[in-house]
Amino acid sequence: MSIWVVSDGRTGIENQSLGLAEAIADLAPATITRHVVRWKPAFDRLPSALKQPWMLQQGQHLLHAPPPDIWIASGRATLPLSVRMKGKTFVVQTQDPRWKHSAYDLIVAPEHDGLNGPNVLSITGSPHRITPERLKAAAPAFADKIAPLPHPRVAVMIGGTSKAFDLTLDHAALLADLIAETVDEKGGSLLVTFSRRTPLLPQTVMTQRLATLPGIIWDGAGENPLFAFLDAADHILVTEDSANMVTEAASTGKPVHVLPMVPLKPQAKFKRLHKALQDHGAARPFDGTLESWTYEPLRETARAARAILDAIAQR
Structure with a gap:
């Protein structure tokens, strides 16, 4: 065909x-x-x-x-x-x-x-490209950088400004400090990506505050490491503003911790999506810990x- x-x-x-x-x-x-x-x-x-x-x-x-x-x-x-x-x-x-x-x-x-x-x-959620096979295929290109990183490895997917949510400078700093404190307490490492919607100043603030921990913070240059990051991650943190990102994360079978954003209007649709993912066993609101759990990966695509x-x- x-x-x-x-x-x-x-x-x-x-x-x-x-x-x-x-x-x-x-x-x-x-x-x-x-x-x-x-x-x-x-x-x-x-x-x-x-x-x-x-x-x-x-x-x-x-x-x-x-x-x-x-x-x-x-x-x-x-x-x-x-x-x-x-x-x-x-x-x-x-x-x-x-x-x-x-x-x-x-x-x-x-x-x-x-x-x-x-x-x-x-x-x-939304259709997407995440499958176990594609994640594994992407891993070798970044293996040299990821292999030395300590566990738990935490993939962090940060969104940005939209009609429904905002990522202010203060909120970006708050999220970064909470993530850093949690990962540092566990002796883990970070694998961070930003969306094209992430405002420059909040991205800069988060990068500065997270850079002291072991890990990789992708600056947008070169090949996108997202698939390799998801393959290597023990936990996934994802901001609540993107149906695409949270659905991708829930397709890995790994614990998905949802990070709050600044709401700009009522969130009925996003609440329904997040409830569906919670009911499936994939996602939970991030509470500052890295509790592990298992579930059947989402296979909606x-x-x-x-x-x-x-x-x-x-x-």
Whole structure:
């Protein structure tokens, strides 16, 4: 099969489609091609219903090329193209498109969004690329740096500012001090990554306060070590602002400790997601300790991949 992964190119958005495509390829022979859709700046903020192909800065060719067997798209930028591809290929849209819900063959939506419909598959969190095999494959590239680090090794995934949460300078300092105190007490080490949404000053403050402990703090340069960090970690600390990050962490089978952020508005959706992960046994609010526990790793991306193949087989 041929699978097109379509997004605006942002890593967090693209990884949803790419993770689904890779999960399908794990089940059936497939070739995966990544495509980026961008609209000309003057038209980017137009409602999807008003966007026309001539307004595209990148991706117009997708509407005229021989279609793939499966089109998997993520993000608002892809919606006008996904709608136009219906009938030419099997169209999968991740997240709630909030527009023309019947215009896609399948919507893979987070359960905490509460979206329902005959073409909706609800999953816990978001689709992603984390599998045990991919984590192990990434480990050798960073083995020389990680191997000397003492246990417990604590992977820390820090998000940032969004519509729902903020990471202020004071809160960043508070989190860093709490993490440092906990890891130092255990004689462990840190494996830290920051999101593209992490503001520069809070990131700088956290880096300065955590740098005295054994470990690695990725500064964004070179190859992303996240997969290797998750493979090596005994515990995972992740800020509560990202459904993607906490779902990825819960797919490892390792204890996931959720770090609080500064809320900017009511958090009903995130509360539903975190409760689902707690009910699954994967995640708990971080309480300043590193208690260990076990659970069945979350395998929602693989479940969605099987559902896509089943739906195609029934056409």
